[in-house]
Amino acid sequence: MTTSAEIASYPSERRNSLSLAELPSVEYGLIRAHVFASLVTLVFSVLFGILVATKFTFPEFLGGHGWLTWGRLRYNHTQGIFFGWLGNAFLAFFYYAVPRLANRPVSSRKLGWFLFWIWNFAVVLPGWVLVAAGFSQPLEWAEFPLVVDAFVVLAFILMVFEFVLPFVKARLSDLYVSAWYIIGGIIFTMLAYPVGNFVPELVPGARGAAFSGLWIHDAVGLFVTPFAVAIAYYVIPATTRRPIYSHFLSMVGFWLLFFTYPLNGTHHYVYSAIPMAAQKGAIVASVYLGMAVILVVTNHLLSLRGNSGTASKDLPLRFVWFGVVSYLVVSLQGSVQALMPVNRFIHFTDWVIGHSHLAMIGFASFIALGGIAHLWQRIPGTRCNERMMNWSFWLLAVGLTLMITDLTIAGLVEAQVWQSSAPWIDSVRAVASYWLVRTLSGLPILTGFLLFWASLVTGPRLAEAITFSTSRVAPENNVAFEDVPAASHELAPTAWLANAHVIAFGAGVGFFALSFLVLAILPGKQLEDEIKRVAPVTMPTLTTSEQRGRVVYGREGCAYCHTQQIRSLAEDVRRFGAPTEAWETKYDYPQLWGTRRIGPDLSREFNIRPRDWQLTHLYNPRLVVRDSVMPPYPWLFKGNVNQPTQEGLDLLAYLQSLGRARQLSGFDQQMMASSVHAAISEMAMTSEPSARATPPTVPIAMPGGYSDSAPVLHPASNPDDLQEEVSRGGTLFAANCASCHGSAGRGDGEASASLLPKPANLTAARFSDERLSSVLWNGVAGSAMPPWRQLPTEDLRALVAYIHSLHLPSVAPSIQQAANLNEGKSLFAANCASCHGDTGAGNGPAAGALAPSPTNFHLKKPTEERAWEVLENGVPGTAMPPWQSQLSADQRHALVEFVRSLYGTPQENSGQ
Amino acid sequence: MINLIVIVISAIMFALLLVWWRWPAFRAWIEAPKYSMLRQERRFDDRNAAGTASGSIQFMAHRDY
Numbered sequence: 001m002t003t004s005a006e007i008a009s010y011p012s013e014r015r016n017s018l019s020l021a022e023l024p025s026v027e028y029g030l031i032r033a034h035v036f037a038s039l040v041t042l043v044f045s046v047l048f049g050i051l052v053a054t055k056f057t058f059p060e061f062l063g064g065h066g067w068l069t070w071g072r073l074r075y076n077h078t079q080g081i082f083f084g085w086l087g088n089a090f091l092a093f094f095y096y097a098v099p100r101l102a103n104r105p106v107s108s109r110k111l112g113w114f115l116f117w118i119w120n121f122a123v124v125l126p127g128w129v130l131v132a133a134g135f136s137q138p139l140e141w142a143e144f145p146l147v148v149d150a151f152v153v154l155a156f157i158l159m160v161f162e163f164v165l166p167f168v169k170a171r172l173s174d175l176y177v178s179a180w181y182i183i184g185g186i187i188f189t190m191l192a193y194p195v196g197n198f199v200p201e202l203v204p205g206a207r208g209a210a211f212s213g214l215w216i217h218d219a220v221g222l223f224v225t226p227f228a229v230a231i232a233y234y235v236i237p238a239t240t241r242r243p244i245y246s247h248f249l250s251m252v253g254f255w256l257l258f259f260t261y262p263l264n265g266t267h268h269y270v271y272s273a274i275p276m277a278a279q280k281g282a283i284v285a286s287v288y289l290g291m292a293v294i295l296v297v298t299n300h301l302l303s304l305r306g307n308s309g310t311a312s313k314d315l316p317l318r319f320v321w322f323g324v325v326s327y328l329v330v331s332l333q334g335s336v337q338a339l340m341p342v343n344r345f346i347h348f349t350d351w352v353i354g355h356s357h358l359a360m361i362g363f364a365s366f367i368a369l370g371g372i373a374h375l376w377q378r379i380p381g382t383r384c385n386e387r388m389m390n391w392s393f394w395l396l397a398v399g400l401t402l403m404i405t406d407l408t409i410a411g412l413v414e415a416q417v418w419q420s421s422a423p424w425i426d427s428v429r430a431v432a433s434y435w436l437v438r439t440l441s442g443l444p445i446l447t448g449f450l451l452f453w454a455s456l457v458t459g460p461r462l463a464e465a466i467t468f469s470t471s472r473v474a475p476e477n478n479v480a481f482e483d484v485p486a487a488s489h490e491l492a493p494t495a496w497l498a499n500a501h502v503i504a505f506g507a508g509v510g511f512f513a514l515s516f517l518v519l520a521i522l523p524g525k526q527l528e529d530e531i532k533r534v535a536p537v538t539m540p541t542l543t544t545s546e547q548r549g550r551v552v553y554g555r556e557g558c559a560y561c562h563t564q565q566i567r568s569l570a571e572d573v574r575r576f577g578a579p580t581e582a583w584e585t586k587y588d589y590p591q592l593w594g595t596r597r598i599g600p601d602l603s604r605e606f607n608i609r610p611r612d613w614q615l616t617h618l619y620n621p622r623l624v625v626r627d628s629v630m631p632p633y634p635w636l637f638k639g640n641v642n643q644p645t646q647e648g649l650d651l652l653a654y655l656q657s658l659g660r661a662r663q664l665s666g667f668d669q670q671m672m673a674s675s676v677h678a679a680i681s682e683m684a685m686t687s688e689p690s691a692r693a694t695p696p697t698v699p700i701a702m703p704g705g706y707s708d709s710a711p712v713l714h715p716a717s718n719p720d721d722l723q724e725e726v727s728r729g730g731t732l733f734a735a736n737c738a739s740c741h742g743s744a745g746r747g748d749g750e751a752s753a754s755l756l757p758k759p760a761n762l763t764a765a766r767f768s769d770e771r772l773s774s775v776l777w778n779g780v781a782g783s784a785m786p787p788w789r790q791l792p793t794e795d796l797r798a799l800v801a802y803i804h805s806l807h808l809p810s811v812a813p814s815i816q817q818a819a820n821l822n823e824g825k826s827l828f829a830a831n832c833a834s835c836h837g838d839t840g841a842g843n844g845p846a847a848g849a850l851a852p853s854p855t856n857f858h859l860k861k862p863t864e865e866r867a868w869e870v871l872e873n874g875v876p877g878t879a880m881p882p883w884q885s886q887l888s889a890d891q892r893h894a895l896v897e898f899v900r901s902l903y904g905t906p907q908e909n910s911g912q
Numbered sequence: 913m914i915n916l917i918v919i920v921i922s923a924i925m926f927a928l929l930l931v932w933w934r935w936p937a938f939r940a941w942i943e944a945p946k947y948s949m950l951r952q953e954r955r956f957d958d959r960n961a962a963g964t965a966s967g968s969i970q971f972m973a974h975r976d977y
Contacts, residue, residue: 023959100952173941176949238953243946251942252928259924263917277914284914288921380960518916 024105027095028379030112034092035372037120039453041084042365044128046449048077050442056435056598059622059629067132070631071557075131075143081360082141082219083152084124089368090227091119094163094182096375097234101179104166115158122151138554139212139590141219142197149197156190168502177250178230184258184511185226191512192218192262195520205585206273207524209593213274213282214265214520216595220359221261221289228327228364229257229296231371232320236303239317239374240310245302249295256292260285262515266523267338268595270347271567273582278523283338290335297328315389316377319370322397326362330355344569345419348597350431350438351411354404361400361445369396369452376456385459392451399444406441410434419571421790423736424600429627527582535583536665542587542657549654552647554592556633561598564658575790577604577659584662599630604659612877613784614652616641616754623751624784626739641754710777711793714769715801722801729802732795740784745806755784757852757877762806764866771859772800782851782878824898827891835879840902850879857902867896 054061055070062068095112099105106112127144130136135145142149164183167175196215200208237244244250263285266278304311304321311321333355336342346352373389376382410431417427542550553559566572568579580603585591609617616623619641621630636648644652662668716722734743740759742748747761767775776796779787788796829838835854837843842856855862862870871892874882883892931938 023955026956100956101949103952174945174948176945178949234949237946237950241950243950247943247946248928248932248939250946252925255924255928256921259921260917280914281917284917288917378957378960 024099024103026099027106027109027112030109030116031092031095031375031379033113033116034088034095035376035456037116037124038085038088038092038368038372039449039456041080041088041120041124042449043446043453045077045080045085046442046446048073048080050439050446052077053435053439053442055631056629057432057439059631063632064634066134066556066633066635069556069633071555071560072132072134072136074557074560075136076128078141079127079131079143080124081365082224083119083127083144086224086227086360086364086368087119087124089372090231091115091159093227093231093234093368093371093375094159096378097178097230098163098166098182101176101182102166102170102172104170107162107165111158111162115155115162118151118155118158123148123155134555136555137197137201137590138557138559138592139197139200140216140560140595142200142212142215146198146201149194152197153190153194156186156193159186160190176233177244177247177254178234180251180254181226181230181233184254185222185230187509188218188222188226188258188262188512191509192222192516195516199520200590202589203524205588205591206582206593207527208588208591209269209272209585210266210274210278210520210523210527211516212591212593213268214262214515216268217265218262218515220356221264222258224360224364225257225261228323228367231367232300232324232327235316235320235367235370235374236300239314240304240307242303242307245299245305249299253292253296253299256288257296258511259514260289260292262511263519264289264334264338265515266519267343269565269593270338270340270343271569271572272565272593273527273580273585275523275526278519282519283340286335286338290332293328293331297324297331300324315386315393316370316374318393319366319373321370322393323363323365323367323370326358326366330358330363333358344567344571345415346411347567348563348595349411349414349418350407350434351415352596354407354411357400357407358404361396362404366396372456373452381461383457383459383461385455388451388455388458392448392455395444395448395451399441399448403438403441403445406434406437410438418575418597421574421792423788423790424575425625425627425736428598428629429735432627432629435629531583531586534581534667535586536661536667539583539586539661539665543653545650545653546657547654548647549650549652549657550592552636552651553654554590558602559592559594560596561594561630562600562602563594563597564601564603565593566601566603572601576601578662578668581662581667583667584659599628602655602658604662605655606657606659606663609786610782610784611652611656612755613786614655615644615648616751616784618644618648618651619754622739623749623754624739626735710774710789712770713773713776713793713797713800715797715804725798725801726805728795729798729800729805732791732799733802736788736791737799745803751784755877757783757875759784761866762803765860765862766807767803767861768859769800771856772803776800780852782853820894820897821901823891824894824896824901827887827895828898831883831887832895840899846879852878854879857899861900861903864896864900867899868892871895 051062051068052070052073055063055073059070066072095106123144127148130145130148131143136143137145137149144152164186167179167183192215196211196218199211202208203211233244233250264282266274266282267286270279270283272279301324311317337346337351337355369392373384377384413430413434414427417430564580564585566576566578566580573579580593584603585593613624615637617625617630618633619637620632620634621628623641633648633651635645636651637644716725733741733745737745738749740747740749740751740755741762742752742759745762746764747759749759752759773796775785776791776799777787777789779785788799791799828836828840832840833844834846835842835844835850836857837847837854840857842854842859844854847854870880871883871887873884874880883895887895
């Protein structure tokens with residue numbers, strides 16, 4: 001039996017007996033400072049986001065400066081939201097809530113100001129400047145460079161002293177749920193942050209990705225979520241003056257969230273090389289997380305029962321209510337999109353971007369705004385413009401709804417195109433209008449945030465801070481807690497339950513350890529063993545130049561649009577090549593797998609595109625891919641495309657090394673012949689319909705590989721059908737070919753200035769159907785002409801018809817005299833046959849070593865003018881030399897006539 | 913992995929429900945913080961109101977602990 005004297009000695013009871021003057025102080029100065037910093041950084045971060053979004057529609061916009069390029073702005077957008085906006089908002093809330101929850105002031109005002117300066121002037125501001133200057137870490141939610149990460153860790157250690165220590169000293173047994181989340185979140189993030197930021201620099205590739213995946217989710221799940229949920233659990237009862245529905249449920253939710261959230265991380269890498277057990281574990285945890293959130297949100301909404309009027313009248317509560325509802329929606333969405341059938345469809349698309357904006361704005365930002373508005377109105381002497389705040393709410397709500405709806409649909413459209421055989425650029429074209437809407441939706445959001453800021457510094461100065469007695473809530477709510485005996489919570493069933501702060505501390509440490517053991521360390525060990533077992537011993541490393549190029553690739557944010565992770569899905573394999581194996585990433589420090597595709601995957605870039613195409617693409621992507629939204633990188637060139645800087649050359653070298661190890665090692669052939677393949681397949685994809693079961697050497701799996709199976713595409717013979725094909729082919733040509741070949745097919749497109757060999761002048765030769773089919777199907781090795789076999793056969797046939805229509809009908813075989821032909825024949829045999837073959841079929845003894853291959857004059861029939869021009873000048877960029885200095889004009893003339901005699905009959909040459 | 917997660921979550925839930933069902937004192941203890949939080953909130957508000965009335969915003973000198 002507990003005596004009244006014992007009860008009186010309990011910390012909670014002592015707390016209740018304190019006079020008002022003895023209550024702990026609240027650091028209002030620090031609250032104001034963090035609120036101000038949060039809103040300043042919020043506006044900048046949203047501006048960065050709007051610039052990023054604008055560049056999808058206008059890729060050249062502010063594209064001339066490295067520090068304003070898409071990738072760096074994207075890094076600063078998310079890191080600004082994470083550290084600048086939400087970090088400061090949470091810190092402001094801690095200074096307000098911790099003294100109330102712990103009944104002790106925060107540990108030290110000086111420490112608080114030190115933390116403020118560290119957070120804003122050693123983390124946020126230098127982080128932004130360094131990223132803009134090109135010093136960053138290409139890992140999601142970890143983009144600030146390592147030197148800044150060190151200060152982040154220091155800040156979290158300081159937070160432990162500032163905010164957790166008061167709870168430890170208070171020794172309260174009745175720790176309110178917000179305090180549990182604050183303690184658990186700080187401890188967990190203090191441990192998880194260095195592991196998620198530093199370890200991928202030390203653990204390469206797929207193993208590092210296991211750690212990165214955890215941090216991606218922990219950043220949202222155990223930094224953003226606990227503190228936002230803590231605010232919701234605080235603001236709701238403080239505003240309604242009624243206890244939350246069930247503290248028991250809130251505790252169940254706390255434990256489930258802390259158990260399941262850390263286990264979610266690997267769901268960012270479903271169908272990857274990470275062991276399938278870890279992937280499926282993450283998926284199951286994601287589903288459980290959805291259930292946990294249902295429980296948490298149910299508790300929140302039941303706490304508001306009977307107070308719907310309050311939620312509409314009280315603006316801070318309305319912000320929190322919107323955030324809570326968004327939390328439910330985004331969590332259920334997250335659970336669903338982790339499921340494999342959904343994930344294979346929507347992963348890498350804008351759907352996920354919509355999901356993350358719903359999480360960071362709809363859930364976290366709305367609740368943070370509600371928390372700030374709530375505490376602001378309770379600080380004596382502050383101003384508040386409720387009308388402006390009301391406008392802020394509606395602008396934010398409307399802008400966000402538009403953005404999420406738009407991005408979700410855009411994601412579905414992208415997914416649909418990616419499932420098809422349409423060229424990648426079609427997915428970019430298909431969502432261009434959605435990207436414009438997304439940009440526009442950012443404007444009301446930015447305005448809403450600005451109005452919120454203005455609402456805190458304008459309007460009438462509050463005559464008195466809002467209190468229980470001045471709140472708008474019905475007075476009858478007061479009785480709900482007044483009658484509960486103050487000491488009931490001290491009657492802890494067992495002594496150890498009285499140390500709630502220790503348990504919360506343990507939750508942070510324990511779940512951190514569990515998640516990293518289960519989802520990072522153990523899978524990492526499995527991957528390490530697999531790599532040792534299957535990695536080719538001759539696997540080449542990156543050269544110094546390629547390594548420097550890799551740094552440029554990371555610095556410019558390339559990994560945020562281009563994955564280097566071909567998933568074990570038939571649609572990925574068909575489009576990009578064999579699935580990425582863990583051993584291919586064994587030298588990737590840090591991993592660059594990426595979690596988003598705006599451009600295509602680059603894992604198999606080796607031997608796909610030539611140097612001049614790559615450089616032209618980097619200088620101005622739209623020169624070679626007309627509707628590309630990739631930003632230009634002029635700072636990697638000295639004024640023109642033909643003069644790349646050393647960094648440009650390094651990046652080129654790196655791009656051309658991607659997939660080299662796989663192609664040179666003969667791994668795929670070995671795999672097909674060994675039992676290792678079965679072992680890996682079993683480990684990674686035991687019960688899934690696996691693309692790994694598809695032989696990775698199937699020709700179509702390699703985008704640049706030559707395929708003998710190229711179909712011969714004959715245009716329609718019916719004139720009406722032919723006309724229709726030519727018309728459609730013209731449209732396709734304008735969309736896909738004109739940037740290089742020119743709108744009239746004369747090989748004078750914008751990109752032609754920097755391509756070597758030049759794009760073919762399609763009006764200067766007649767091509768056979770076989771030749772055009774082969775080029776469209778396989779590309780032209782040694783030139784910038786890529787394979788287009790991903791286009792539907794009907795489209796390829798239409799292109800063949802259109803290219804035929806470009807040809808001027810003047811190509812006729814030679815009708816010269818026999819003497820001339822004989823001279824030409826001997827000249828041809830002496831000078832040309834070694835490459836072009838005795839019969840001009842392009843199959844001379846030297847032909848096999850040449851790329852592009854020598855012309856086969858039976859399949860490609862240049863006009864007389866073109867043939868003459870080639871003999872005079874050669875074909876730069878190919879093995880064809882100029883013959884002007886070696887052969888006289890008469891000899892060249894005889895040679896032209898002989899070559900034209902190889903073309904075939906006049907009927908054949910007129911296309912009949 | 914899946915089994916581990918399912919077993920641990922089931923165990924947590926089962927343990928909590930068992931304690932809730934079999935241990936009435938636990939119910940009172942675990943629900944108590946939601947009342948004490950509100951009491952504390954009211955006391956701070958009252959202090960603010962008193963401070964505003966007296967024209968003082970900083971109510972109490974900060975002590976470093």
